[in-house]
Amino acid sequence: MSALVNDVHLVYVVEVGCSGVLLANLGRVFDVACTDLPASSPPMRDSGKEIARNTRPAFPNARTSGASLTPPEPLLPSMSSALPAAAVLASAAVAAGLIIGPAYAATSADPVVTPPPTATPTPTPTPTPTTPPLSQWPSKVTVGYSNKGRKIVAKRTGSPTAQRVMLAIGIIHGNENKGKKIIKKVRKKNLSASSDVQIWTISSMNPDGTSANQRYNARGVDLNRNFPNGWSRGTRGAGTGPASEPETQSLMAFMNKLRPDGSLVFHQDWNMVLGVCNSKTAPYAIQFASLARIPREPCRRAFTGTMGSWANSALPGYLLTVELPGSRQVNGKKVKRWAKAVKKQSMRLPNLDPTSPLPQPPAPVPTPAPSPTVTLG
Numbered sequence: 001m002s003a004l005v006n007d008v009h010l011v012y013v014v015e016v017g018c019s020g021v022l023l024a025n026l027g028r029v030f031d032v033a034c035t036d037l038p039a040s041s042p043p044m045r046d047s048g049k050e051i052a053r054n055t056r057p058a059f060p061n062a063r064t065s066g067a068s069l070t071p072p073e074p075l076l077p078s079m080s081s082a083l084p085a086a087a088v089l090a091s092a093a094v095a096a097g098l099i100i101g102p103a104y105a106a107t108s109a110d111p112v113v114t115p116p117p118t119a120t121p122t123p124t125p126t127p128t129p130t131t132p133p134l135s136q137w138p139s140k141v142t143v144g145y146s147n148k149g150r151k152i153v154a155k156r157t158g159s160p161t162a163q164r165v166m167l168a169i170g171i172i173h174g175n176e177n178k179g180k181k182i183i184k185k186v187r188k189k190n191l192s193a194s195s196d197v198q199i200w201t202i203s204s205m206n207p208d209g210t211s212a213n214q215r216y217n218a219r220g221v222d223l224n225r226n227f228p229n230g231w232s233r234g235t236r237g238a239g240t241g242p243a244s245e246p247e248t249q250s251l252m253a254f255m256n257k258l259r260p261d262g263s264l265v266f267h268q269d270w271n272m273v274l275g276v277c278n279s280k281t282a283p284y285a286i287q288f289a290s291l292a293r294i295p296r297e298p299c300r301r302a303f304t305g306t307m308g309s310w311a312n313s314a315l316p317g318y319l320l321t322v323e324l325p326g327s328r329q330v331n332g333k334k335v336k337r338w339a340k341a342v343k344k345q346s347m348r349l350p351n352l353d354p355t356s357p358l359p360q361p362p363a364p365v366p367t368p369a370p371s372p373t374v375t376l377g
Contacts, residue, residue, distance in 0.1 A: 134198075134258070135161045143202065144250020147218040150207035152250055154258075158191035158198035165317075166199045166346035167260040172224050172267065172307065174209020174216070178330045179266025179322075185339030197346045200258060205251050221245050224267075225303065227252075227310035235304045242305070251307075255315060261349040263319040264288070264342060265307060270323035272297040274308070281308075281318045287348065288320060291341035297323075316352045 137160060143152040154167075168186060170179035183201045191197055204210045208218035215237075216222055222237030223245060231242040243249050255263070262284060273292070275285035277299035289296045302309065311319035324330060324338070 134165070141254075143205075143254045144246060146206070146208045146247055147245070148208045150211070152202065152205055152207060152247065154200050154202050154254065155187060156198055156200050157187055157189065158195065159193045160198065162191075162193075162196045162198040164197045164346070164349040164351050165258060165260045166197065166342070166349060167202075167255065167258060167263040168199065168342055169202045169205055169263070169265045171204035171210055172206055172265055173222070174204070174206050174212060174214050176215070176266070176268035176324075177204075177210060177213070178268060178324050178327055178335070180204060180210075181330075181335045182266060182338050182342065185335060186342050189339065189343050191343070191346075195347060197349065199342070199346050200260070202251075205247055217245055217247055219245065223247055224307055225305040227305045227307050229305065229309040229313055230302070231305040238305055252310070255311060259315065259317065259352075261317045261352045262345065263311060263317065264322055264345070265319065266322050266324055268324045269326035269329075270297075271295060271325035271329075272323050274321040274323065275318070278312065280312055281320060284318050284345075285320050288322065288341060288345050291344050292322070292338050294322065294324075294338075317350075 137156070139156045139160070141154050143154050145151060168183060170181075170183035171177055180203050183203050186199060186201055191199065206217050206223055209216055209223075212218075219239075220237065221239040221244070222235075225231075225235050225238045226243060226245050226248045228242040232238055239245055239248075243252060272295045273285050273289040274297045275281035276289075276296045278285075286296060288294075306321075308319050308321050311317075
């Protein structure tokens with residue numbers, strides 16, 4: 001047996017036949033590689049002092065026998081004389097691969113690396129085409145019913161196979177009724193098949209309000225404050241909740257099926273075309289203002305729960321709010337000009353994909369993957 005001194009730890013090196021070598025370090029047992037030293041190995045020397053080769057019987061293997069090992073009684077030269085030899089012998093043992101390390105290291109000191117979680121990509125929704133196809137729709141369809149059961153009807157002008165689609169609505173506030181005259185004129189206009197445009201028109205989406213000549217529907221709700229986007233309970237006439245009214249629900253369902261490339265909704269009596277301040281609608285608002293000879297809006301605050309805010313965020317096509325002048329300023333000549341402007345606007349529609357999915361919110365900036373978590377066993 002040979003004695004090694006490494007820093008302040010006293011280590012004993014003991015041969016165990018060809019099965020391995022055990023290190024007993026202050027009562028701890030370490031497992032190392034099996035390398036037999038030949039019986040004829042020459043004695044090791046350092047600084048002129050011979051360190052005798054151990055010839056005592058080996059200890060049993062603690063892994064297989066379960067025997068309790070205790071350090072053997074030291075057969076050592078004095079500490080001072082053993083230090084140089086210990087350093088040489090320890091270095092040689094490490095270099096030769098004899099000393100592997102503590103048996104408990106794999107379970108108590110080695111770090112366990114936990115890989116970062118892998119993000120699961122969200123699949124892109126597959127767009128669903130209109131069922132049945134728009135080309136199979138009749139020229140007159142029932143959009144829905146009012147609170148009092150009045151029909152809300154849409155009619156088509158132009159070829160059912162035309163690719164570009166315009167929607168025009170004459171009345172949303174029952175007492176702003178001059179838009180109904182524009183719709184009547186548009187329905188009389190002929191659209192050639194070569195124009196590749198169909199115009200759908202609704203005289204009034206608020207037939208109860210129109211019949212009573214009042215702004216609100218039969219339940220006292222302002223339909224242009226009842227749409228989901230930006231809906232506010234604190235707004236007068238907003239309804240009991242977003243899209244709480246049957247008229248609102250019917251129109252939303254209809255537009256989701258129709259998927260118009262452009263829509264016009266008539267109001268009174270600001271005498272201006274809204275939408276100039278919205279990047280999506282601005283070019284079309286400027287265009288229609290020029291065709292109809294109606295001033296463009298100055299940018300002003302937005303209102304809550306409007307039809308325009310919903311349609312321009314939920315559908316690929318644009319929607320313009322057209323404020324006509326007061327009823328006393330509306331005459332037949334202007335109505336004819338405005339109806340002609342609707343037709344011209346339809347000829348300049350963008351040809352959008354009707355099956356395109358609804359616009360999605362901007363994708364969030366990717367978050368860097370977390371660093372691996374190191375857990376000590």
